[in-house]
Amino acid sequence: MNIYRRAVMHGWRMLAALFLAITFVLAVDIFLGHSSLAFGAAIVGLVIANTPMLRFNCPKCGKNLFFRGIFVIPWPNRICGKCGLELDSDGPGTLHQNR
Numbered sequence: 009m010n011i012y013r014r015a016v017m018h019g020w021r022m023l024a025a026l027f028l029a030i031t032f033v034l035a036v037d038i039f040l041g042h043s044s045l046a047f048g049a050a051i052v053g054l055v056i057a058n059t060p061m062l063r064f065n066c067p068k069c070g071k072n073l074f075f076r077g078i079f080v081i082p083w084p085n086r087i088c089g090k091c092g093l094e095l096d097s098d099g100p101g102t103l104h105q106n107r
């Protein structure tokens with residue numbers, strides 16, 4: 009499996025984690041009343057769940073797949089934004105000249 013596919017799977021995992029975190033906070037809110045502690049725990053949990061994101065780097069230039077300039081979005085680049093390497097391919101990557 010190539011790095012793009014693995015990064016996409018991480019994106020889905022994060023979506024599931026986000027859903028669980030929201031459900032958790034809402035459940036605490038309903039059954040125990042409003043709790044900033046539950047909210048904080050959910051945020052910390054999400055940050056921890058998201059740390060593997062930092063390992064999804066372009067094999068050629070090392071740019072993280074989830075970074076768009078200074079922004080981080082929860083979906084990976086298919087083509088590296090820095091060096092143009094095709095990340096959704098197995099074997100040696102093909103270079104795209106249009107960037």
Ligand SMILES: [Zn+2]
Binds near residue numbers: 089090091092
């Ligand atoms: Zn690159």
